[in-house]
Ligand SMILES: Nc1nc2c(c(=O)[nH]1)N[C@H]1C(S)=C(S)[C@@H](COP(=O)(O)OP(=O)(O)OC[C@H]3O[C@@H](n4cnc5c(N)ncnc54)[C@H](O)[C@@H]3O)O[C@H]1N2
Ligand code: MOO
């Protein structure tokens with residue numbers, strides 16, 4: 139059994155991120171939420187594009203109003219009104235001002251904005267009632283961003299703020315990484331689809347639904363290949379087709395020591411290199427990982443909790459890394475939390491127990507899920523938001539103790 143961290147580093151070393159040049163597609167800006175930027179975006183525009191006003195008021199020459207006060211107001215002639223969106227026509231000379239609004243261009247000659255509240259309008263004249271700071275309320279061209287500099291870095295996920303930047307930079311066809319293709323197959327003679335009336339001994343294939351959802355949540359394409367019976371030739375054909383078409387294949391079941399557990403031998407026969415056969419993790423011990431030239435294969439254990447725990451702990455970071463995300467976005471997210479209950483450890487494996495993370499006054503608390511913490515029990519796995527980690531050698535966690543928790547949602 140490999141220690142968990144060793145297994146993790148073997149897996150992440152096997153993962154090659156998609157190529158920003160080859161594995162790239164242009165996607166319309168309205169459709170890029172959740173996608174990953176594949177190429178650096180550069181704008182030919184300065185931000186702000188023009189010197190413009192941050193306030194409603196008057197554009198003035200600072201020298202004209204430097205001594206203005208309520209007792210010594212300065213009277214200026216208004217020579218132009220500049221609504222936002224229009225280009226100023228005149229140059230402000232000594233003794234003149236322009237009426238201006240938030241976002242309007244600064245006219246030539248003016249260098250300072252006096253806010254409306256510090257003025258008194260009288261026809262086409264305005265009294266300036268206090269001295270502004272020089273350059274007050276001017277948003278200078280290029281002060282946020284200079285044209286030609288990198289604007290957005292490849293490998294970032296695109297969300298509201300990034301998409302606002304893309305829109306502002308007029309990048310409407312966005313270069314994003316293609317979606318990773320992840321094939322899913324469930325092995326087991328006992329498995330049926332959810333719409334099938336159960337005969338004694340049968341079980342619904344829940345893993346496929348769980349993993350398809352988890353894969354899609356990560357922005358990858360889930361190719362659901364369904365249930366494959368425990369027959370060597372049928373399974374071999376299915377696995378062989380999957381590794382030809384997918385970037386990552388995830389199967390569940392058939393990786394333990396039973397007579398019908400064929401996955402590992404098939405992977406070897408198909409020319410895969412087995413890198414992991416078992417990991418010191420509970421649940422999830424028989425996790426099997428193999429590398430093919432163009433595909434990484436994860437044989438997850440069949441038990442529903444084992445399948446999801448190993449997905450969250452090992453497969454999720456691998457999918458994120460291969461999808462092109464920068465390293466700060468793909469690492470598993472561990473937080474410190476105070477345990478609300480006593481947790482029991484022991485044994486030769488790192489134990490992952492499931493439950494909920496709550497933020498209380500800015501600090502996490504971990505609430506263990508009620509009911510049986512056993513890898514076949516998917517019922518109390520619903521609403522899991524965290525997996526608390528009990529390291530090897532730690533037999534007990536007391537209520538109030540701080541523990542490490544893997545955030546899974
Ligand atoms: N003698 C030993 N037996 C087992 C060991 C061991 O070390 N020695 N390891 C146990 C552990 S730990 C696990 S985990 C399981 C893993 O088994 P497999 O990966 O071979 O999976 P199966 O045997 O095919 O199934 C296990 C269990 O999960 C149910 N299952 C399978 N697929 C699905 C699915 N798609 N959806 C829902 N449930 C599924 C299946 O019916 C079995 O109950 O092995 C232990 N045994
Ligand atoms: O590793 Mo198994 O997943 O303990 O039941």
Ligand SMILES: [Mg+2]
Pocket residue numbers: 391392393394395396398399
């Ligand atoms: Mg088995």
